Amino acid sequence: MKRFRVLKHFIDCLSDNDVAVFSGPEFSREAFENDRDGNFYVLDSPGLAASLALGMAMNSNKRVFLFVGDGEFLMEFGSYAQIAVSKCKNIICVILDNDCYQSAGGSPTIFRSLNSVAGVIFNMGLISLNYTPHFEGRFDLSNMKKKVGNLIGPVAILINIEKGDNKNVGNVTLSKKELSERLKKFIENESLGSSMFVPPYSLDFFDVNTDGGNV
Amino acid sequence: MKAQDFWKFLCEEMGYRFFAGVPCMGFKTLYGSMSPRFMHYIPAVRENIALGLANGSYLAGTKSAVIMNLDRLYNLLDWLTSFNCEHSVPVLILAYRDSYDEKMISALASYGIPHKVLVSVEKDIKSLLKKMDKLGLPGIAIIEEGVLE
Numbered sequence: 001m002k003r004f005r006v007l008k009h010f011i012d013c014l015s016d017n018d019v020a021v022f023s024g025p026e027f028s029r030e031a032f033e034n035d036r037d038g039n040f041y042v043l044d045s046p047g048l049a050a051s052l053a054l055g056m057a058m059n060s061n062k063r064v065f066l067f068v069g070d071g072e073f074l075m076e077f078g079s080y081a082q083i084a085v086s087k088c089k090n091i092i093c094v095i096l097d098n099d100c101y102q103s104a105g106g107s108p109t110i111f112r113s114l115n116s117v118a119g120v121i122f123n124m125g126l127i128s129l130n131y132t133p134h135f136e137g138r139f140d141l142s143n144m145k146k147k148v149g150n151l152i153g154p155v156a157i158l159i160n161i162e163k164g165d166n167k168n169v170g171n172v173t174l175s176k177k178e179l180s181e182r183l184k185k186f187i188e189n190e191s192l193g194s195s196m197f198v199p200p201y202s203l204d205f206f207d208v209n210t211d212g213g214n215v
Numbered sequence: 216m217k218a219q220d221f222w223k224f225l226c227e228e229m230g231y232r233f234f235a236g237v238p239c240m241g242f243k244t245l246y247g248s249m250s251p252r253f254m255h256y257i258p259a260v261r262e263n264i265a266l267g268l269a270n271g272s273y274l275a276g277t278k279s280a281v282i283m284n285l286d287r288l289y290n291l292l293d294w295l296t297s298f299n300c301e302h303s304v305p306v307l308i309l310a311y312r313d314s315y316d317e318k319m320i321s322a323l324a325s326y327g328i329p330h331k332v333l334v335s336v337e338k339d340i341k342s343l344l345k346k347m348d349k350l351g352l353p354g355i356a357i358i359e360e361g362v363l364e
Contacts, residue, residue, distance in 0.1 A: 040274075045298040051264040055271020055279070058257070059233060078260035079267065086257075177351075180274060180302040187275050 001135045003096055004030045004166040006159055007067065009139050010094065011036065013148040017192040019056060019183070020065045023049035023072050026103050026165050027096075031067065032172045038062075040183045041172050046072060050079035050093070057091040060187050061194040063151070064090060070097040070111035083154050084125030090194075091153040093126070098161045106163060117158065127155040135159055216336045218248040218363045224337055225280070226253045229344065231307065233257075233272040235265035236282030241311035245282070245363055262287045266294055269306040278307075285310040285319055285357060295353055296326055303351035307344065312357050323355060330355035333362055 007027070011034040014020060019038045022031045028041035042049045050073075053066040073080070073095050083091055097117075100106045114120055121128040134144055174182070186192070222245075225231045235257040238246060249256055259265035265281045272279035281291075288310060299306065312332070323330045331343045333356055340356055347354040 042298070045294050047263070048267050048270070048294050048298055051259075051267025052271040052274075055233075055235075055268035055273075056275045057271070058255075058268070059272045059275035059277040076264070079264050082257075082260055082264055082268075176301045177303045180304060183274050184276060 001161060002164060003098065003161050006096060006135050006161055007031050008034050009135065009144065012141060013145045014065065015149060017194055018063045018065055019187065020067065021049050021053045023068045024103065027067060027069065028172050029169045030166055033169050037182055037186045040179060043172065047076035050076055050083065054083050054086060054088065054091055057088045058086065062090065062187060063092060066091065066093045068093065068095055070095060070099065071101045071109045074109060074111060080126065081124050086154065088154055089152050092151050093156045095156060095158050096161050097158060098163045100163055102163065102165055121156045129155060129157045131157050132160045216363055218244045221336060221363050222248060222250065222254065231278045231280050233269065233277045233279040234282055235259045235268040237262050237265060239284040239311050241284065241313050241360060242282060262290050263294055266291050270298065270304050273304050273306055280307040280309055282309045285312040286314065288319055292326065295328060299353040304353065305347040305351055306353050308353060308355045310355050310357050312359050328352060328355060330357060332357045332359065336362065
């Protein structure tokens with residue numbers, strides 16, 4: 001399935017109170033066709049989206065879905081180790097693998113040359129799920145909605161997609177400041193509630209990492 | 216100023232709660248006096264990841280800061296200019312300066328990023344934060360040896 005279709009279907013499966021972070025200009029433009037208030041687009045800071053999404057997840061009770069390509073995943077590998085050790089239960093990484101840098105004319109990435117992508121992800125401490133079969137053939141929205149609705153992080157979802165982007169999509173028409181303001185309002189809006197049934201992270205995590213005395 | 220008083224000032228008075236950073240020798244005392252009772256500190260694997268965490272925290276409504284060495288700020292200039300300045304995400308960066316290389320200071324000035332070498336800590340931080348809020352830009356509080364003990 002093409003990236004545009006996968007993004008559309010996945011966005012359809014998100015709950016109203018989920019945050020979705022899209023990385024890169026092409027991802028953002030295609031996702032913007034199915035824009036919602038919880039969507040945030042990182043247009044031109046390659047590599048930033050993963051740590052940004054983790055920072056959001058750690059400070060909010062809403063689930064944060066991070067959408068990245070295989071090229072971007074490799075670019076800031078450390079961020080995913082950070083996501084794994086955070087044990088943050090409300091962060092879900094969706095890696096769309098087309099085995100190339102689409103925005104750079106389709107030159108290949110090393111993603112599929114790794115011994116085992118799932119193994120690398122697993123050894124960092126993330127649960128790895130392969131959702132490729134769900135996006136092949138006829139898409140079952142209700143089944144997928146149920147699956148996505150029950151997701152608890154930290155987890156990485158791998159989806160193999162076809163090469164190519166959708167040339168018919170427009171630009172993100174909101175300014176960067178408007179995007180930030182909209183997201184802040186969305187996260188602060190408590191009336192939306194949360195899809196999380198457990199606290200987003202364990203408080204023990206912080207105790208382990210601060211070795212100082214008491215103030 | 217004592218490091219413990221600095222945290223009290225920054226967390227209780229200024230409302231900062233979330234910190235991420237990469238340890239630096241000069242901030243040994245600062246790290247030693249952190250308290251999980253009123254702050255969350257995340258050790259990041261690189262300075263740019265610390266900045267990403269702080270940015271995410273700010274967008275989720277929690278005031279956040281990055282702790283790092285000033286020399287490593289070159290790694291952040293890309294994201295500071297392409298994300299923080301354009302999205303108006305005013306995170307605070309506490310940077311330890313152990314060398315007197317003026318190049319970084321002039322780089323910050325040319326990018327228009329607010330910065331201040333702390334002398335009178337409370338007063339200087341307050342004026343830096345005021346400027347950051349007004350401009351919607353990130354700010355660098357430069358801390359030299361002996362300022363926090």
